[in-house]
Structures are given as structure tokens and as C-alpha cells.
Amino acid sequence: MHVDLYEKIWMYAAGAIIVVFLASMGYTTLGRAMQPPSHVETIDPASVRTDEEFGRPGVTIHEDGSATVVVQAFMFAFLPLEIRVPRGRDVTFRMTSPDVIHGFQIVQTNGNTMVVPGYVSQFTTRFDTPGEYLIVCNEYCGVGHHVMSATLIVEDAPGTAGASAGIESSAATEGDR
Amino acid sequence: MIHSRKLTLANFWVAIGAFAVASGMAFMQSLSRANLDLPFRTASVYYMSVTAHGVLMALVFTTFFIMGFGYVVAERALGRPIVSRRLAWGSWWVALIGTGMAAAVILWGRATVLYTFYPPLQAHPLFYIGAALLVVGSWGWCWVMARTWMTWKKANPGVRTPLPVHGMLATIIVWVLATIGVAAEVLILLIPWSLGIVDTVDPLLARTLFWWFGHPLVYFWVLPAYVIWYTITPRIAGGKLFSDPLARLAFVMLLLLSTPVGFHHQLVDPGVQAGWKLFHTFNTQLILFPSFVTAFTVIASFEIAGRMKGARGLLNWLEELPWGDPAFSSVALAMLMFAVGGFGGAINAAYGMNAMVHNTAWIQGHFHLTVGTAVALTFMGTSYYLMPRLTGRELELSLLARIQPYLWFGGMLLFSIANHLTGLAGMPRRVYDASYGGSEIAQQWVAGTGISAVGGILLFISAACYVAVMLGTGLAGRRIDPEPIEFAEPLQGENGNAPILDRFGLWFIVAAILVIAAYAWPIFEHLRMERFGSPGFAPF
Numbered sequence: 241m242h243v244d245l246y247e248k249i250w251m252y253a254a255g256a257i258i259v260v261f262l263a264s265m266g267y268t269t270l271g272r273a274m275q276p277p278s279h280v281e282t283i284d285p286a287s288v289r290t291d292e293e294f295g296r297p298g299v300t301i302h303e304d305g306s307a308t309v310v311v312q313a314f315m316f317a318f319l320p321l322e323i324r325v326p327r328g329r330d331v332t333f334r335m336t337s338p339d340v341i342h343g344f345q346i347v348q349t350n351g352n353t354m355v356v357p358g359y360v361s362q363f364t365t366r367f368d369t370p371g372e373y374l375i376v377c378n379e380y381c382g383v384g385h386h387v388m389s390a391t392l393i394v395e396d397a398p399g400t401a402g403a404s405a406g407i408e409s410s411a412a413t414e415g416d417r
Numbered sequence: 418m419i420h421s422r423k424l425t426l427a428n429f430w431v432a433i434g435a436f437a438v439a440s441g442m443a444f445m446q447s448l449s450r451a452n453l454d455l456p457f458r459t460a461s462v463y464y465m466s467v468t469a470h471g472v473l474m475a476l477v478f479t480t481f482f483i484m485g486f487g488y489v490v491a492e493r494a495l496g497r498p499i500v501s502r503r504l505a506w507g508s509w510w511v512a513l514i515g516t517g518m519a520a521a522v523i524l525w526g527r528a529t530v531l532y533t534f535y536p537p538l539q540a541h542p543l544f545y546i547g548a549a550l551l552v553v554g555s556w557g558w559c560w561v562m563a564r565t566w567m568t569w570k571k572a573n574p575g576v577r578t579p580l581p582v583h584g585m586l587a588t589i590i591v592w593v594l595a596t597i598g599v600a601a602e603v604l605i606l607l608i609p610w611s612l613g614i615v616d617t618v619d620p621l622l623a624r625t626l627f628w629w630f631g632h633p634l635v636y637f638w639v640l641p642a643y644v645i646w647y648t649i650t651p652r653i654a655g656g657k658l659f660s661d662p663l664a665r666l667a668f669v670m671l672l673l674l675s676t677p678v679g680f681h682h683q684l685v686d687p688g689v690q691a692g693w694k695l696f697h698t699f700n701t702q703l704i705l706f707p708s709f710v711t712a713f714t715v716i717a718s719f720e721i722a723g724r725m726k727g728a729r730g731l732l733n734w735l736e737e738l739p740w741g742d743p744a745f746s747s748v749a750l751a752m753l754m755f756a757v758g759g760f761g762g763a764i765n766a767a768y769g770m771n772a773m774v775h776n777t778a779w780i781q782g783h784f785h786l787t788v789g790t791a792v793a794l795t796f797m798g799t800s801y802y803l804m805p806r807l808t809g810r811e812l813e814l815s816l817l818a819r820i821q822p823y824l825w826f827g828g829m830l831l832f833s834i835a836n837h838l839t840g841l842a843g844m845p846r847r848v849y850d851a852s853y854g855g856s857e858i859a860q861q862w863v864a865g866t867g868i869s870a871v872g873g874i875l876l877f878i879s880a881a882c883y884v885a886v887m888l889g890t891g892l893a894g895r896r897i898d899p900e901p902i903e904f905a906e907p908l909q910g911e912n913g914n915a916p917i918l919d920r921f922g923l924w925f926i927v928a929a930i931l932v933i934a935a936y937a938w939p940i941f942e943h944l945r946m947e948r949f950g951s952p953g954f955a956p957f
Contacts, residue, residue: 241662241915247713254709261702265768269695274769276684278691284949315956340537340954341620343776347843347858350772353685356621357537358949361687374858378776378845380467380531382538382956383460386848389856 277353277363285357288312288338299323305397311335313342313355316384318375323390325367326397332364343378346392354379367394419902420498421488422807424505426891428485429800429807431513432478433887436793438520439473440880442466447832447873451866452850461957463849464529471532472523475634475788476551477516482796483641484509484558487585489803490644491562493902494579495569505561512554519547529957531847533627534607536618539953542611549603552596559589578919580664581904584644587668590925592637594676594932598629610953617950621688622943628679629936636675638788642751642795643667646715650748651905653802654738656722659714661907665918667707667714673928674704677935681766685775688946693939694768700935701766708759715752721908747798747822751791754829758786761837778865779840781847782833790829794822797883804887806902810894817882824882828875831868839865 243251268274288294289312297312297319306329312319313335325331335344335355342355353361367373377388419425448455449463491499499505521543522528528540534548566582578586602623610618647664651657658664680697683689723734739745761783764770774780805812812818844851844862851866853859917923 241666242660242909243663244660244717247660247663247710247717250713251706251710254706257709258702258705261705261763261767262699265695265698265702268769275691276694276768276772277687278689278694279687280690280946282688282946282948285951286949315954340951340956341535341624343845345776345843345845350769352772352775354683354687356624356687357951358619359621359688374843374853374856376843376845376853379535380464380538380847382954383464383529384956385464386460386850387854389853 277361279360279362281360281362282358283336283360285336285338288336288357293334294336299325301326301397306330306332309333311344311355311390313337313344313377313388315339315382316377316388318344318377318388318390321390322393323375324393324395327367327370327394329397330364330366332362334360334362336360340381341379342381342388343376345376345378347374347376349373352378367392370394370396419489419492419807421492421502421505424502424509425485425488426807427506427509428481428488429804430891431509431516432481432485432796433800433884435473435477435481435516436880437884439470439478440877440884442470442473443880444873444877446470447870447876449849450851451870452852452863453870460849461526461529464531464847464957465523465526467847468529468531469520469523472519472548474793475532475638476548477520479638479788479792479796480512480551480555482800483588483637484512484555486641486645486796486799486803487558487562487588489807489902490581490585491565494581494904495565497565497569497572499561499565500568501561501564504557508554508557508561510554511557512551515547515550515552515554517547518543518550522547526957527955533631535627536607536610536620536623537951537954538957539611539955542608545603545607545611549600549608552600552603555592556596559593562586562589577916579904580658580661580907581644581648583665583919584640584647584668586921587672587924588637588640588644590672590921590928591633591640591675594928595630595633595637598626598679599631602626602630617952619948619950621686622940622948624683624686625679625689625936625940625943628682629676629932630679631682632679633675635788636671638792640668640671642792643671643711645795645799646711646748646752647718648904649799649802650715650745651718651722652903653742653745654719654722656718656720656725656905657908658905659717659721659908661909662915662918663710663714665915667710669918669924670707671704672924673931674700674707676928677931678704678766679935680939681771684768684771688943689939690942693935697935698766698768700931702763705759705763708755712752712756718905718908719749741819743818743822744798744802746819747794747801747825750822750826751794751798754786754794754826754833755791757833758783758791762787774840776846777840778836778844778846778862782836782840785829785836786833790825790833794825797825798822800883800887803902804890805894805897806899808891808894809896809899810890811897812886813889813894814882814886818886821879821882821886824875824879828872828877828879830872832872832876835865835868835872839869 373392375390528544678701723737726737728734
């Protein structure tokens with residue numbers, strides 16, 4: 241098959257660009273352990289409101305300073321409405337929905353996950369900049385979708401200095417139904 | 418000569434009608450997002466109109482236009498009438514009735530589930546049944562097209578399949594593989610559930626089946642646009658196709674790679690293992706290759722056109738191109754936007770970066786460049802070329818037709834840049850009102866939504882011009898002796914090389930194996946999990 245020289249060069253360049261894209265993704269995935277939230281755990285949506293864990297949403301600070309945030313996303317709010325987490329520590333978010341699909345997006349960060357009824361979403365992240373963040377639902381969930389929001393407050397934890405921030409996240413246990 | 422003119426036009430008119438209604442919806446939405454107080458502006462009307470806009474543009478306008486265009490390509494390039502015109506008409510009726518059913522329940526407010534219809538949001542059963550009929554109608558079209566090609570092949574042994582037909586066959590294979598996913602979702606999960614035959618549905622399984630369909634759906638739109646770029650536009654520009662075999666290579670690669678990629682729409686979904694997401698991400702990045710090849714080949718074809726008209730300098734061939742002919746300018750502008758949209762797409766599908774843009778306004782900024790411009794503007798430009806040739810009427814209001822592509826380009830530039838930026842600043846997509854109770858962070862988006870609204874106004878004017886030209890031409894155009902529809906000649910003369918690119922049976926099998934590799938195991942694993950279904954909700 242005849243291919244013009246210039247087009248050949250172009251095709252090699254296109255191939256090189258794709259290789260660079262793939263390599264950078266391979267590096268961040270394998271080298272930096274950067275993964276999108278892909279937790280696999282199921283839960284009966286009918287039991288969410290009475291569930292031991294999700295029926296009592298809130299923030300738990302662990303001994304090592306890390307935090308676990310349990311969130312219930314439902315039409316058309318998040319519980320808790322205000323989430324306070326320590327700066328510079330691992331924060332593990334665990335959430336689910338008793339009704340339809342929602343989104344959980346901490347605006348201007350890469351904290352972003354879908355919340356699907358029947359499944360538990362979970363991701364661990366860290367906030368280095370203290371302040372107030374806006375959390376919004378970013379998946380259409382009905383006529384009140386645009387009012388579904390919450391506030392995240394990142395604050396300096398008491399006794400932050402000297403405490404070592406563990407890489408391992410949270411004491412969040414799997415399968416709490 | 419086109420034997421099935423009436424059939425083709427019937428498909429085009431449904432597409433144009435859907436486009437007209439959906440454009441009005443879009444106008445209202447872009448103003449609403451800028452928080453302008455309009456009469457009848459309520460959240461439920463807004464979300465209803467987003468549903469109508471998505472369904473009518475993404476599913477109805479595209480599908481009917483592609484069906485009509487497919488018949489034109491088959492009859493003109495193969496030089497024979499399509500087989501079974503009766504089945505083709507039957508398919509048109511089935512798709513039209515399905516569209517009518519779905520549109521009626523949407524406008525009635527009983528199916529405000531957006532065009533992605535993720536359960537457990539539950540629409541009226543007629544919405545799902547209507548959507549299924551639209552797909553069944555399109556299957557009829559696939560059958561007619563494929564049979565027409567096979568009949569031609571039998572009568573012309575050893576003759577190479579003409580390039581435009583090659584591209585349409587790739588389109589059909591993509592569509593057949595894609596619609597298996599949505600057919601399974603709608604027929605097995607959603608219709609029984611919406612009728613109350615079963616109580617619950619697994620929302621994640623439904624999402625997975627939807628995106629099995631949802632991404633190749635994109636290529637179902639893009640491939641016919643590529644057929645136009647490769648085989649019609651170079652001819653309109655007065656040039657030749659730079660490389661026939663590379664065009665075929667691009668079609669085959671798109672056919673193979675467009676389906677095993679759906680998880681890149683679910684990168685932040687729970688319940689799907691990271692490894693499968695990564696696999697689909699890799700496949701997605703490979704799709705960039707055929708699009709890079711297309712960019713080179715088509716632009717080189719335009720350069721040939723400029724040089725054939727006497728251009729000698731490095732870039733002055735650009736000046737020789739027919740920028741005043743909307744059939745050309747629309748495609749050239751559409752390609753420009755597609756280049757930007759393509760890079761944005763690589764970001765969306767990037768495993769890590771996706772989390773910054775997932776479900777933000779960035780996404781609608783992105784797909785209005787790809788389907789909303791690369792595809793839609795190409796189809797509009799192509800109607801300026803085809804309508805006079807099919808109706809035997811001169812293009813009416815041709816001044817409007819000439820400015821329409823530029824208006825679209827300008828409007829989309831404003832709309833899309835604004836949405837990309839507000840999306841990066843965290844504004845979610847699909848919201849009626851993005852003020853979040855006066856949140857300071859949300860205030861940063863106000864300038865962007867304003868610019869996007871100005872873009873929306875320009876786009877609406879452009880859409881109105883298009884519809885006016887089409888109606889004017891169809892109803893009142895001066896009768897003329899129609900010129901023939903012609904395809905670009907390849908530069909290299911007869912191209913007997915790389916015959917393997919024409920082995921559609923083989924490519925269909927390879928594509929099916931890739932789909933199985935991408936989906937069989939994750940779906941099997943998923944079904945083995947202990948899962949809890951959801952009842953339906955209709956919070957609209």
C-alpha cells in the first residue's frame with residue numbers, strides 16, 4: 241500500500257503522541273498508584289437509611305489522624321450537610337444512595353465519583369489547602385438536582401505538628417451492612 | 418441517479434424537523450443556565466427540555482439523517498436501486514412511530530430522564546418502547562444497506578467496493594455491535610421494569626450496557642461525517658482524494674476500536690474494577706490514530722484542490738478553496754472544531770485527568786464540538802449539497818446558507834470555550850440553576866454561563882437559518898435540472914492495493930471478539946456478585 245512520505249511521518253508522529261499519552265497514564269497508574277474510584281462493594285438500597293454505617297452519616301477521626309467520611313446522597317441533599325476534615329491527612333469518603341444515581345464532586349479538586357444505589361463508592365484523598373469547598377451533585381437526579389450540594393471544610397487538625405501522616409488509609413471496614 | 422428519492426427525503430425531513438424542535442429547546446436552556454428569567458422557566462420544564470434536546474438531536478436527527486444519506490450513497494456509488502424499498506419504508510415508519518411515542522411522553526413530562534435514561538430514574542414505558550422502535554427501524558436500514566451491497570458484489574465480482582460504501586458498511590457494523598448493548602438494556606431490563614413486570618433493576622448493569630452502546634454511538638455519528646469528508650468535500654473543493662487506502666484503513670480501525678471502550682464513560686463509577694477501566698482507556702487512546710490520519714488525508718485533499726486551481730505558495734492554496742460555498746465551509750469549520758474536540762476527548766478518556774472534568778460543564782463543551790459541530794455542521798453542509806440534487810429545486814435563501822456555517826462556528830466557539838472553562842472551574846453539567854444558594858465558588862461561573870448564553874443565541878440564529886433554507890428550498894425552490902451527486906476521485910488512480918481492508922466479514926468477527934474481550938468477563942463477574950436492585954423513581 242503506497243503511503244506518501246509526509247503522511248508516513250505524520251502517522252509516526254501520531255503514533256508517538258499516543259504512546260506518550262499511554263506511557264504517562266501507565267506511569268501515573270503504576271508508578272504513582274493513581275486510580276479513579278473503583279471500589280467494589282454492594283449494599284441493599286432499601287436498607288441504607290437504617291444501615292449501621294450509612295444510616296448515621298458523619299466524620300470519624302482515627303487515632304493516626306486520618307478521617308473516614310460516611311455520606312448519604314439522596315434526592316436532593318447530602319448528609320452530613322457540612323463535612324469537617326483535617327488538612328494534610330488521608331480522608332476516605334464512603335457513600336451510597338437510597339434512591340437514584342447521584343454524583344459527588346468536590347468542586348475544583350479531583351474528588352469526583354458517581355454514587356449508584358446498590359453500591360458503595362469509596363475513595364481516599366488528601367487536602368493540603370485549608371478552607372471551604374463546595375460539594376455538588378453532578379449527575380441529574382430529578383427536579384431538585386441543582387440544589388443538591390454540601391460544604392466541605394478543611395481545617396488544621398489540633399496537634400498536626402509532629403504527627404506522621406500515614407500512607408495507609410482509614411480504618412474503614414468493608415462489608416458493613 | 419438516485420432511485421429512492423422520496424424515501425431519502427422522507428428520512429431527511431424527519432431529521433430536519435427533530436433538529437428544529439431540539440434547537441428551540443437548546444436556546445431556552447442556554448439562557449436558563451445564565452439565570453435569565455424567561456416565561457415558563459421552571460426546573461421541570463428545563464429538565465424536560467434537556468431530555469428532548471438530547472433525544473431529538475443525538476438519537477433522532479443523527480439516525481434519520483444517516484439513514485437517508487446511506488441510501489444516497491448506496492444507490493449513487495453502487496449504481497443500482499436499493500433492495501427491498503418496501504422494507505426501507507417499513508423501517509422508516511417504525512423509526513418514526515417510535516420517535517413520535519418517545520417525543521410525546523417526553524413533552525408530556527413523563528420521561529424527564531435525559532437522553533442517557535439512567536435507572537432507577539423511571540420513565541413512562543412508552544419512552545423505552547419508542548426508543549426501542551427507533552433502533553429496530555435503524556436495524557431495518559442496516560439490513561437493506563448490507564443486502565444492497567451484497568447483491569452488487571455478486572453482480573460485480575472482483576470490483577472494489579467504492580470508498581463511500583466502504584465507510585457506510587463500517588458505520589453499519591459499528592451500529593449493529595453497539596445496539597446489542599442498548600437492546601439488552603432496554604428489552605431485558607428497562608421495559609419489563611417500567612411495566613411493573615419486575616420490581617427492581619440493577620442500575621450499574623444498566624449503565625454498563627448503556628455505555629457499551631453510548632460510545633460507539635459516537636462513531637455511528639462520526640463515520641458518516643468521515644465518509645462526507647473523504648468522498649464528497651474534496652470533490653466540492655475541486656480536488657482529489659489524497660489517499661484511498663488510508664481512508665479505508667481509518668474506517669476499519671474505527672470499526673474495530675469504537676466499541677471496546679465504554680468504561681471510559683464510567684471511570685469514576687463504583688462497582689467496576691480499575692483494571693477494566695484501564696483496559697478500555699488504552700483502547701480509547703488508540704482511536705486517536707485513525708482520526709489523525711483522517712485530518713492529514715482530508716486536508717491534503719483540500720491542498721490538492723487549491724493547487725489544481727493554480728496556488729503555488731506554501732499556504733495560499735487555502736485562499737483558493739470555496740469558502741463561500743456552505744457545503745464546503747461547513748465541513749472545513751467542522752473539521753477545525755473536531756481537532757480541538759479530539760484532544761479534549763483524549764483528556765476525558767484519560768484515566769487520571771477524567772476526575773477533574775467528569776460530569777462538569779466541560780463535557781457538554783466537549784461533545785458540542787464533536788457531535789454538535791463536527792457531525793451536525795457537516796450534516797447541515799451536506800444538506801445544502803444534497804437537497805437541490807434530490808428535490809430538483811434550487812437552494813433558496815442562499816445568502817442565509819452562506820453565513821450559517823460561520824454563525825454556527827462563532828456561536829459554538831463562545832459556547833464551547835465558556836463551558837470548557839466553567840467545567841474546569843467545577844461547574845456541574847445538566848443543572849437548571851448553577852448559583853448554589855449564592856455560593857462564592859459558584860459565583861466564578863457566572864461570566865462563563867453568560868458567554869455561553871451569547872453563544873447559544875448565535876447558534877439558535879444559525880439553526881433558524883438552516884431550517885429556513887431547507888423549508889424554503891423544499892417548498893418554494895425554483896425548479897431546476899438537478900446536477901449529479903459526485904464523489905471525489907483518488908489521486909493515485911485505480912487502487913488495487915490492501916484488499917484486506919475490504920474484508921468486512923473478517924473485520925466484523927475481529928470487532929466482535931474485541932467486544933467480547935472487553936465486556937464478557939466484567940459482565941460475568943458483575944452478575945456473580947451479590948447485588949441489590951432498585952425500584953423506580955420519577956422525581957420530575
